[in-house]
Amino acid sequence: MVAAVYTGALAAALFATGTASTPGFTLDASGVFSPPTATVASKAVTYDQKLVPAGALINVRQQTGPGGATTVELRVAGLKAGHQYGAHIHQKACGAKPDAAGKHYQDKAGTDAAHVNNKNEAWLDFKADANGIGHATARHGWAFRKGQAGSVVIHSEPGTKGARAACFTVPFGGTS
Ligand SMILES: [Cu+2]
Numbered sequence: 541m542v543a544a545v546y547t548g549a550l551a552a553a554l555f556a557t558g559t560a561s562t563p564g565f566t567l568d569a570s571g572v573f574s575p576p577t578a579t580v581a582s583k584a585v586t587y588d589q590k591l592v593p594a595g596a597l598i599n600v601r602q603q604t605g606p607g608g609a610t611t612v613e614l615r616v617a618g619l620k621a622g623h624q625y626g627a628h629i630h631q632k633a634c635g636a637k638p639d640a641a642g643k644h645y646q647d648k649a650g651t652d653a654a655h656v657n658n659k660n661e662a663w664l665d666f667k668a669d670a671n672g673i674g675h676a677t678a679r680h681g682w683a684f685r686k687g688q689a690g691s692v693v694i695h696s697e698p699g700t701k702g703a704r705a706a707c708f709t710v711p712f713g714g715t716s
Pocket residue numbers: 627628629630644693695
């Protein structure tokens with residue numbers, strides 16, 4: 541009993557130290573896809589309704605620990621059953637045009653193979669199941685730079701070749 545109380549106090553002290561240097565961050569964002577022509581603008585925009593129909597659902601969760609390690613979870617529903625999608629975190633918010641989201645978020649910026657991969661970028665490729673439900677998780681030892689990760693873009697195929705089928709604006713939190 542005494543030992544348990546002592547351990548708890550120690551853990552609280554360690555946590556407080558971590559919080560002071562690099563605060564942790566959590567986010568839970570959900571959206572319903574609609575075309576960019578919708579009267580009421582949505583944070584979730586579909587550019588290809590064959591792959592991401594209007595009314596499909598998306599949920600994105602971010603958890604960044606006090607040390608900066610970051611986990612992002614993606615869940616989608618209402619997509620094309622059995623289809624293989626690509627998905628990445630992009631730099632900017634979504635817009636009426638697919639290009640609005642800008643480039644992939646990168647931990648270390650660059651354009652060669654050493655930079656364009658799922659270790660230096662946050663990829664969330666997934667396959668929709670028979671019910672059109674998909675999920676993916678990306679874990680990294682690094683945190684986003686504040687204000688530089690703004691959306692999840694869903695692509696027509698896995699990897700980096702697919703067209704932009706849909707986009708969800710997410711204000712990912714990070715360090716400055
Ligand atoms: Cu992308």
